[in-house]
Amino acid sequence: MSSSLSSLQAAAVPDLDRELANQIFDDLHRIGFDGLGMTRPSYGDGENQAHALFVRIAQDYGLETRKDWAANLFVTLPGKNRDLPAVMTGSHVDTVPCGGNFDGAAGAVAGLLVLCAWAKAGLQPERDTTLIVTRAEESVWFPLSYIGSRTAFGLLAPTDLETPRRDDGISLRQHMQASGGQPELCGVAPVLEASRIDSFVELHIEQGPVLIGDQVPVGIVSGICGSTRYRSAVIYGQYAHSGATPRRFRSDAVMAGAAMMMALNTVWKEAEAAGAEMTLTFGICQTDKAQANFAAVPGRLDLAIDIRSRDEALLEQMNTRVIEEAKRVEAEYSVRVDLGPRTRSTPAVMDPTLQAAAKKLAEQMHLPVVSMASGAGHDAATFAGQGVPTAMLFVRNANGSHNPDESMDMDDFLKGVGLLERLLSVRAF
Template sequence: MTGPVADVDLGCHLFRRLHEIGFDGRGMTRPSYGREENLAHALFMEVAAQYGLEMRRDWASNLYLTLPGRDRTLSVVMTGSHLDTVPCGGNFDGAAGAVAGLLVLCAWAKVGFRPERDTTLIVTRAEESVWFPLSYLGSRTAFGLLEPSALETPRSDDGLSLRHHMQDCGASPDLCGKAPVLDAAKIDCFVELHIEQGPVLLEADVPVGIVTGICGSTRYRSAVIHGQYAHSGATPRCFRSDAVMAGASMMTALHDAWIKAEAQGEEMTLTFGVCRTDETQGNFAAVAGRLELVIDIRSRDEALLERMNGLVIEQAFRVERDHHVRVELGPRTRSAPAVMDAALQADARTLAASLDIPFVSMASGAGHDAATFAMQGVPTEMLFVRNRNGSHNPDESMEMDDFMQGVRLLEHLLRKRAGSET
């Protein structure tokens, strides 16, 4: 199969520039609605202008780069991802999908290919919810799903509101709930390329994954267990209110439930990514009076997520009783699971086989903007690219050969949906 060929040198240039923009001395830090995210968006606009792509921003400063189709009344084919990172993250999470989409549109423009329908790259804002505890913030704003009250949410690093950071980046938060937004009925499909953030493709020794679904989540980002500080030698066990032992008991019970769920053939993950005592008061010779922790549960099974959430609450009550502590779980945040489109999956498998690109079908344990599109009824698919050393860390390691295989599959899939007349 032939077609426009994406420019690997342009891809290397974009990744190199993104590294220069985001490097913090160890990894990548491009905060949501921050200077580095702005510079990354500006880089994409600079390249898009060189290739004659149409450019626009919505009220939340999501970026849209479009190669116009022959019939602009037809529903649009879309691809895209994000350019923000977690603190001290890697250079490929999110960026790989945005770069891939731009390479496809630039390759089409370079050879004069004009699709039957508009084909648009969306570069979303603020996908990484570590900065604002709001899942899929950019894609949700694009569909008009953000409540105006969320604009007062503080960013984790400086405490300034989402509204403030939006305004500082040239967005118009006062238009939240008023400005035109994406209409799912006018979108033919959405395809997001992304690095895999786990080891499945490495273990299978294949470069590409065709995604079947995206896990939802239930999370407690600011849970606190309050005990009572006491002398470690002078306080017998029966008189203790030990926050650490209460937390350990709660975490162990939830972990045991995870093991049981897996034994019954259910799929989920459970993570306690933060577990810490108060560094100013906790010490070697004291019973801990305070423990902070976060709870992150993910699954494609909504019923399992709700069952585990009920267990979190149940265990909180139990350790309060058994360990004489007080548990504040704090607000719960959540996202719903999303199923990828069967027809797009079938097309991707057929195209990969015809292009001699080895692949496996697999689920996504991480959340992505693609989930928002799918939940709005847009036919949606994700393509994963092999990546070593996981993600959300400086050691993400994607080979350009693997990436270009993913780009080649993305190009053929988008061209099939957009119309292939030249």
């Protein structure tokens, strides 16, 4: 059958295996549980075990598996014409420290469920349909965005391989090699070509409260925010006695940081009042435990700055304001501000044709959906940035994300997987 979206009737709808889904999530929980939440570091033992789990299940269903030089996993149900561009889906299975069991993993499990259901039903698509389980999507471990999907397209610079992981200081190169990758092939090994990919669809839990608030199980993503970040900014002041040092003689790192944060917060409010869409977060703000105390003027403040928007021009404007405010507080508070390296990710627009198809399919399924933006970054942004027609589906999830309390209902998940299956089917059969 043609992959044209003018026809929304594809192969017969196969049964999605709820028991298999529960089994995989239980196994992932066992692999990643740290006593409170899930911790599966990028290129760590937990992520390796999760990939091995997917390989084992895929092979049980007769699916093809392979890994690229960076140890990204590809699971494929071969099509009748393997020369046609492939339909792809996927997500990641690493987590932030003490995160939840569904962020990323839900999308990887969803793709595997679809391929297993097709294989069990004896269905063969016209073109290859491939699940990619990416490595290292959570940039909390290495300060690089979308490592797995970028390596898959050959977008990672060889110098990036020397980046140390935050918890152990060991380089990405060494971790990649220990996980079965071949970092020496960076820049040499074959990589994904956008022209060989028909489309990419990623399912993911929503990481905010919109679907819960709207009482809708599934969202269709319109775009993914980009970011500008300073992950390791430091304000250096001068430690001094809290009672013996008048204000005019102080070099107070905390007061400088507070002034800088409040000024940027005011800029954020002004941007929102003008109709702009962005977020601003200071996820780290701490003094030095070894030196700070209640009787001393603080001489050092560490902070992280995270700005996100779908408007790239606004991101650059905010970055300029960050630099300006840093210079202002340096002069006003007699401190030195070291913003450290800036990291960035580019906003991505989801394919309008795929969005329209997803909405039409949801109507046929009598599935309530809403259109919404993604404030968080995802591997789908890499595919879209390479010119691949890309879509994202969100599944309702209580209690946010990046915490142990992620709470995705299995009924909601299977509704999302059902829509994913229909959308992939339209493109693949």
